[in-house]
Amino acid sequence: MNTEDKRPKRAGRDLSSLRGTASGGVHLPGDEEYDRARTTWALAVDLRPAAVAFPADAAEVAAVVRAAAAAGLRVAPLGTGHNAHPLGDLSGSVLTRMSGMTGIEIDAGARRARAEAGVLWSAVVDAAAAYGLAALHGSSPDAGVVGYSLGGGVSWYGRSLGLASNSVTAVELVTADGSPTRVDAEHEPELFWAVRGGGGANFGVVTAIEFTLYPIETAYAGMLVWDLRDAHRVLSRWARWAADAPDAVTTSYRHLEYPPIPEIPEPFRGRRLVVVDGAVLADDAEAERILAPLRELGPETDTFGRVPAASLMRLHLDPERPTPGGGRSSLLDELPPAAVDRLIEVAGADSGNSLFMKAELRQLGGALGRSQPGAGATARLDGRFQLITGGMMVGELAERTVADCERVVTAMAPYSRGRQYLNFQEEPVDPSTGYDAPTWEELLRIRKAVDPGGLFQANHEIPHL
Incomplete structure (x- = not known):
């Protein structure tokens, strides 16, 4: 669902007022650096904004917002661009790139971190580890902290500690009138609720967030690997095991195909594999007991053990550099035997899917499925498993990848209620499918209150009308 942009089109606008608002540069179509500036982490996405701005601090963000509004443009905030696919038409928008805002503060005593809007997860993880602390980071080292966290955030500790959005303690953002604002449980509590799961870009340009850190120095983590021909017996066991596993463990199940290139480790090079990876927050003996039913299947590789968090x-x-990929996803309720059979049929060794297409199931439930006191708009995920499909989106291969991904998601639709986790939705969808009805109505009301003119453009946009 896209909100209509009723502003005049770019033709005839004077965009010169944008120049000088951001010390990292403002690039307009025709500028030498415009193509580089508009390229995001998701290389398959071809964004063509009216301008691209690189602010260095909150004051410059405010200047960009005010100048954009004066020029009749919208503002589309963007961190890394991992989920830039649904942004759509930016011809009337300033793409506001946050990559220059990289400040990190760790308050070890309070077990709290503050990260500016351009910070990547790898930097936070390393900074927190120096104090024996861990954050609820995702699986991608170069994903942005802000977009991941304010969209929900599923970590390797998720079934024990819940969504990352519910560990956010404060958000700093620039609102539609160009005012820097700090929101938390005591200050603008409605807006604080909305941005935690409603996505910051629907309500302003987020410049920093604060969030809780946890005293986790090590975990029992790793991966189990089989040939893809073993997929049916592994998925059958994993599906039954995952449904009843204790909250201490969070895993994923994947079908992967690796190219025969030197950069891929020898055991995986040129192989089609089944991988179960994850982490257990328990002592070694308990972790081994939890994982025993999977190890009974005799994986050819087993790296699980005690490791630094x-x-x-x-x-x-996950890839640590921009990638021309994309895919489709959905939340699933259960994985009965018929669902296992169906997934193997459409994503197994004999499915005929395109080269290098992946199919993944992330184990949800536990704390990820329970609302917590004081939680944000995405308080929990309404599903037991997250289905993710993806592949290369280059040239003619893109059409085949999309078709294969949609084939998998469609085949598994009988095991879903149509609810979505928007952080994994790499296509335009009705954003209301990410929320229950009362939450959606509240998000609509708050969006209209804080941005009545629809200045801000998000990838999964909550209508402002």
């Missing part, structure tokens, strides 16, 4: 940042082997 900071190493979980790279456990999933």
Whole structure:
């Protein structure tokens, strides 16, 4: 669902007032650096904004917001651009890139961190680890802290500690009138509720967030690997095991195909594999007991063991540089035997899917499925598993990748109620599917109150009308 931009089109606008608002540069179409400036982490996305601005601090963000509004433009905040795919038409918007705002503060005594809007998770993880602390980071080292956290945030500690958005303690943002604002449980509590799960870009340009850190120095973590031909027996066991596993463990199940190139480690190079990876917040004996049903399946590789918490940042082997990829996803309720059979049929060794397409199931439930006191708009995820499909989106391969991903999601639709986790939605969808009806109505009301003119453009936009 896209809100209509009723502002006049860019033609005839004087955009010169944007020049000088951001010390990192303001780039207009035709400028030498425009193409570089508009390129995001998601290389398959071709964004063509009216301008691209790189502010260095909250004051410059405010200047960009005011200048954009004066020029009749919208403002589209963007961190890394991991989920830039649904942004759509930016011809009437200033793409506001936050990559120059990289300040991090760790208050070890309070177990709290403050990260500016351009900070990547890898930097926070390393900074917190120096104090024996851990954050509820995701699986991608170069994902932005702000977008991940304010969209929900599923970490390797999620089933024990819940969504990352519920560990956010304060948000700093610039609102539609160009005012820097700090919101928390005592100051602007409605807006604080809305941005934690409603996505910051629907309500302003987030310049920094504060969030809780946890006293986690190590975890029992790693991966189990089988050949893809073993997928049916592994998924059958994992699905039954995951449904009843204790909250201490959070895992994912994946079908992966690795190219035969030197950059891929020898055991995986040129292979089609099943991988179960994850982490257990328990002592070694308890962790081994929890994982025993999976180890009984005789994986050819087993790396699970006691590791520094900071190493979980790279456990999933997600790419650490911009990638021309994309995909589709959905929340699933259950994985009965018929669902296992269906997933193997459409994403297994004999499915005929395009080269390098992945299919993944993330284990939800536990604290991820329970609302917590004081939680934000996304208080929990209404599903037991997150289905994620993806692949390369380059040239003619893009059409095949999309078709194969949609085939998998459609095949698993009988096991979903149509609810979405928007952080993993790499296509325009009705954003109301990310929330229950009362939450959606509140988000609509708050969006209209804080941004009645629809100045801000988000990837999954809450209508302002």
